[in-house]
Amino acid sequence: MTNPQPPGRTLTRKQLTAALILVTLIPFALVVVLYTTLPDFEDPVLEAAVSVGPRAWPNDSAEDARIVPCLILKNPTADVWRNVNMSVNEQFHFAHPSEIGGGEEIFVPLKFFHTKGNQFYPPESQELKLLTIYAQIPSGARAILEVAGADLASGLRLQDGPPKKVEPAEAKDEPAGAE
Structure with missing residues (x-):
């Protein structure tokens, strides 16, 4: 005489629908709450x-x-930079193989920048529009510097981010001999 086991508990159609909605909405609500309450962090x-x-x-x-x-890069700080990576026009990349010490200057021929498909940057035929430099600073954070190509082509030395826009001096409308 074997006793048949009682039937297992089953969910009704309404219970299953409610459970699926809760399983979907609870993680979504948590992501929204975290997104709105956590502060924004920017890379240095x-x-x-x-x-x-x-x-x-x-x-x-x-x-x-x-x-x-060549791209000429100098570390004006006393800190050592690790994992230095550079990008030209967000397409051509170069990873510097060693650390850059404080006060150290390196130069990298523009022909050394290449795509992931190993096509080299042609400086003679493609304009340098944007240079991005990534480096790991001693705090462990990734610091980023983006420089417009026009600022590089003019030979400006940049520190503390891109330079402020310089307006040309206004020409005076006075005749040359007028006093």
Whole structure:
């Protein structure tokens, strides 16, 4: 004489619908609450001196040295930068293989920047519109500096982010001999 087990508990159609709605809405509501209540965190701005100009590659004393357009990057701080990555026009990338010490200056030929598909940046035919530099600073945070290509082409030395816009001096409408 075996006793048949009583039937298991089952959800009604309304209970199942309510359970599915709760399983969907509770995580969504938590994400919305966290999004609205947590403060915004921005990446720190990298302090760097950046310019583009001609340099001898591989160095000035090499017999086979050539003058090539280079990105010149200087760390004006006393901190060491790790994991330095650079991007030209958000398409061509270069990862510096070593740390950059405080006060150290490096230069990277623009031809060294390449896409993920290994196509090299052609500085002679493609305009440099945006340079982005990423570096890990001693706090462990990733600091970022974005510089417009026009600022680099003019040979400006940049520190503490992009420079402020400089308005040209207004020409006076007075004749040359008038007093």
